[in-house]
Amino acid sequence: MSVDLTLEPKTKRPKGEPCCEPVVYPDVERAEAIRLAELAKALGDPVRLQLVDVLRKHAGKVCVCELVPLFDIAQPTLSHHLRKLREAGIVDSERQGLWVYYYVLPEALRELSAWLH
């Protein structure tokens, strides 16, 4: 999984014509690539992506008890997905009494959106 982007263009065509023009080397550094991949990976599950979609369409915060019936998965599984999203910095949570409310951190999604643009 290690990526070395500091390599010089080494290309030595042994013989014959070169296969292609010199490539444009990525200006996305390794650390940034790891961060962007972490964000993409967190969104790389239908449940989590739909969770983010639901949370985003609510301006405020949504309690877990409202999220559970939206998905055909057990409550611990949903909690697991919410934890993944929180660990990726995509959402955060806040406890109010018995209930826990989740909300999107828009900046995380902006990181990925900016790279895609």
Add this chain to the structure above:
Amino acid sequence: MSVDLTLEPKTKRPKGEPCCEPVVYPDVERAEAIRLAELAKALGDPVRLQLVDVLRKHAGKVCVCELVPLFDIAQPTLSHHLRKLREAGIVDSERQGLWVYYYVLPEALRELSAWLH
């Protein structure tokens, strides 16, 4: 459509009642969520994300022999990642003689970008 969930005194609800108004979302988004998650999952690896970055920055097509030295991974591993990207519809390939050239299909990235808004 937007339901305010933050201003209600939910902690004072009587026993047996739900914490908030149930919100049902159309299942239309489920198929789209699966597709978007497939795209995000394909980008959820640092090597693949940087591969897309290289191919995107390069206007034309890049042959595999130019990609291999950019990453500190074995050639079969790189081929595996390129296959994943191709299966997700993010890139496509084209053979010219001995070499295989890969290029980005921008429409796939636009799908994800459009959802991220």
Add this chain to the structure above:
DNA sequence: ACTCTGCATCGATGTCCGTCGATCTGACCC
């Protein structure tokens, strides 16, 4: 036909992930 080259595929391996039931934690109420 034979060889070399560039890339894909195969088989194996160790790790990670999604899922569940069971259990724990924290908060409320009597």
Add this chain to the structure above:
DNA sequence: GGGTCAGATCGACGGACATCGATGCAGAGT
């Protein structure tokens, strides 16, 4: 304290993934 409820955590299981060396395969050149 005892009971109840909402979520989180735990432990386990099956499947998927990243990685590698070895091998297959097609095209180009001799």
